Amino acid sequence: MTTSKIILVTGASSGIGAAVVRRLAADGHHVVAAARRTDRLDALAASSTGSVEVAGLDVADRAAVTALVERVRARHGRLDVLVANAGVMLLSRLDAGLVDEWDRMLDVNVRGLLNGIAAALPAFRDQGAGHLVSIASVGAHEVVPTSAVYSATKHAVWAITExxxxxxxxxxxxxxxxxxxxxxxxxxxxxxxxxxxxxRTYRAASIPPEAIAATVAFAIDQPGDVDVNEVIVRPTRQRP
Structure with missing residues (x-):
């Protein structure tokens, strides 16, 4: 039987984040769904089976992340899991010079994760337990033309989490x-x-976000002495 946990999911308004919220709530956890687009969060909460609350959040805002974690702890007494999912993928060749987009990926993908860790670690230490789940990418392990900055940010996610x-x-x-x-x-x-x-051509072979949500659920629901450290989940047809 699943033990109900208090779980904060960032980047929850669409894609993997929304699928993770739906899955974990259906599994019996209480999920705090956080993202900037609160209208989508409201729709997600209304359509989910289980206990979901919503919170507006820009993960690049350190003070806002800290305040949200403190609010969750004050309301529920603890924070058991942070699923650091928020991310952007703004691909381009380096010679395109889209420096504002480079900065945005660094702010969301890297600083957003660090802000979450900085806010959650004190809670985990006070409790003597906790779980940080980061959503990286196969881009953490490979670089292709147009992915240099994105892959760098996702490798940073992998390195920070490790x-x-x-x-x-x-x-x-x-x-x-x-x-x-x-x-x-x-x-x-x-x-x-x-x-x-x-x-668009590369993404012709894809899997639904629910496949990633199932992997997150698997990692979270292991016994306390089992730590699922890293999982890569690809479509069967994806090469590489």
């Missing part, structure tokens, strides 16, 4: 989930036309 695992106090579990091609709106945010067209 560093946390090695430093972790007893009772703290740390997992990195690296999805391959997943059905989502990420590719639609790419502004560089060449990268956008190439990604």
């Amino acid at each position: 560093g946390l695992r090695q430093e972790a106090d007893p009772g703290l579990r740390v997992s990195t989930i690296s999805p391959g091609v997943v059905e989502s709106e990420l590719a639609e945010h790419i502004t560089d036309p060449h990268a956008r067209d190439a990604m």
